Amino acid sequence: MKILNFGSLNIDYVYRVAHILQPGETLKAGEMEVFPGGKGLNQSIAAARAGAEVYHAGMVGAEDGGFLLDVCRENHVNTDYIRTAEGKSGHTIIQVDDNAQNSILLYGGGNRKITEDFIREVLAGFGKGDILVLQNEINLLDVVIDMAYEKGMKIVLNPSPFDEGLDGCDLSKVSVFLVNEIEAGLLAGGNGEDREGSGKGCENGEDGAKLVDKILKKYPEAQAVVTMGAQGAFYGQGSFRHFQRSFPVKAVDTTAAGDTFTGYFVYGLMKGEAIEVIMKRAAMAAAVAVSRKGAVPSIPKREEIKMTGE
Numbered sequence: 001m002k003i004l005n006f007g008s009l010n011i012d013y014v015y016r017v018a019h020i021l022q023p024g025e026t027l028k029a030g031e032m033e034v035f036p037g038g039k040g041l042n043q044s045i046a047a048a049r050a051g052a053e054v055y056h057a058g059m060v061g062a063e064d065g066g067f068l069l070d071v072c073r074e075n076h077v078n079t080d081y082i083r084t085a086e087g088k089s090g091h092t093i094i095q096v097d098d099n100a101q102n103s104i105l106l107y108g109g110g111n112r113k114i115t116e117d118f119i120r121e122v123l124a125g126f127g128k129g130d131i132l133v134l135q136n137e138i139n140l141l142d143v144v145i146d147m148a149y150e151k152g153m154k155i156v157l158n159p160s161p162f163d164e165g166l167d168g169c170d171l172s173k174v175s176v177f178l179v180n181e182i183e184a185g186l187l188a189g190g191n192g193e194d195r196e197g198s199g200k201g202c203e204n205g206e207d208g209a210k211l212v213d214k215i216l217k218k219y220p221e222a223q224a225v226v227t228m229g230a231q232g233a234f235y236g237q238g239s240f241r242h243f244q245r246s247f248p249v250k251a252v253d254t255t256a257a258g259d260t261f262t263g264y265f266v267y268g269l270m271k272g273e274a275i276e277v278i279m280k281r282a283a284m285a286a287a288v289a290v291s292r293k294g295a296v297p298s299i300p301k302r303e304e305i306k307m308t309g310e
Helices: 039-050 066-074 116-123 141-150 181-187 208-218 257-271 275-290
Strands: 003-006 010-016 031-037 054-061 077-085 090-096 102-107 131-135 154-158 176-180 223-227 233-237 240-244
Touching: 003 039, 003 116, 010 066, 031 039, 031 066, 039 054, 039 066, 039 077, 039 131, 039 257, 039 275, 054 066, 066 077, 077 116, 116 141, 131 141, 131 257, 141 154, 154 257, 176 181, 176 257, 181 208, 181 223, 208 223, 208 233, 208 240, 223 257, 233 275, 240 275, 257 275
Parallel strands: 003 054, 003 131, 010 090, 054 077, 131 154, 154 176, 176 223
Antiparallel strands: 010 031, 090 102, 223 233, 233 240
């Protein structure tokens, strides 16, 4: 069983601010740092640091993509399926405030230059039972899902950002959904207002267990994981449910917490471990990640995660 992550590779420009900017506001940034990132790259590195062999597929820009290729190789992520496109790589402008909350502006760059021929070329190297990890930061996501499904691959989707890029996707072909509470509400059939503000689902009484129930009612053949930050994470498949508490830490930067959880979850899935073990290790890894700055630099290695019996 192989893991293929067909996803984004970004350069993150991170600005420290007292608070997230409001419309029309100008605010001085305390500091600016540059990190490798992108949900795809973050998740590939998290899975690799957990102990998995990971193949990453995607596009980087000719002007600045060498940096991202170097990061993949340094972290033992296979780059055989990464190609170079004209122009710049995808990048983000990230505000991180004094409470470690973030706001992210995403520019697609190379991530939006995927072609059907490239998708076909990549998937030719994979087959039935292999795991495909996807996010919504590349174009032609619907084509990737359709082609992978035809090959019998196990599709793991983190539908972030939750936008019109998902409209043409047949989500009934997805094997595992990994979502936060806002994405879960939208996936289950919520309205546009649910996109506003972290934790709104909880304020409306939509806790993780209920969100899992709603997702599985809509997609009964799938597995669903809803991450709720400090409130923990919920898993469901069929009639089985499992709650994983979070591990309290002093949060410094939450940017890659969900991606770290996803990478470690996929590693456990590949190993065929019990869901209780998978969820606990993923939650521990996410807790370490939020205690550090940056995206890729914050993701822990397997030896940093102390599990009983390992």
